[in-house]
Amino acid sequence: MRREWEPEELIAAWTLLDSDWELVGNKTGATRLGFGLLLKFFEQEGRFPRHAGEVPREPVDYMAGQVKVEAALFSEYRWSGSTIEYHRAQVREALGFRESNPGG
Template identity: 85%
Template sequence: MRDRQEASVGGEPPVQWKLLDGDWELVGNKTGATRLGFGLLLKFFEQEGRFPRHSGEVPKAAVDYVAGQVKVDPVLFAEYRWSGSTIEYHRKQVRDALGFRESTRADEDVLAEWLADKICPMVFTDEGLRAALLRRCRTLKIEPPGRVDRIVGAGRARFEREFCLRVLGARRVRRQAAISVVTEDARGSFTSSASRSMLQRR
């Protein structure tokens, strides 16, 4: 039973967090908290298609599992810095190794439009839209933008605006059609009345 528990990390198979041959080349000669933090960033990104936003997003069991592989005390993960040049370099290493690139402002606009056109008509929760956006970024090999919630909001707002315009446009068309029918009926009634008057005069 103990072996099975150790083999499961956050509900994932152990292979998800196992450092492979190519991973060790990236780990290189890093030491201490830097070594452990990098290993966890790498394996987290491989699974999620994004980097963790803070240490709390990394399962404790994963920390222990990777720490055992890199021979670093797991408590040192608390010393890993989540801002600064070191983590920026680590993120670049991971992106380059996995074939991803950083997102741009243009990407954000394209993603918002994609959400509005393809996803918002079918998905109605922010959580569902966020999950779809992350999957899309992974497919396109783009590191998800830091402003995911803003993109979700922009996509929803665009969808709602276009939906309202379509509804108003449809109503306008129906109103114009109804007016045309009434007008034609009125013209028909007028023509019939005029014809009867002319016949009576004769």
């Protein structure tokens, strides 16, 4: 993931669309911000970030403005556990991906 973004590129890549809002709308706080960033990161990279440090600061600030959550709350988003697993499943389903089954 690149670290620097021109304003037009930031808007094109990180703006939540109508269908995205259906997924983000029922979440609050750090969860709302983290989910929005997971969704847009996955759209661009075809994978999820492994940790918060993989998501550049400019997109975090931009997304925070869209979802009306303080950017600093991104540090509270949990990178393990049932919430992020559920978020990943929601993103994959929304984008038409499914997890591979290496054993079968």
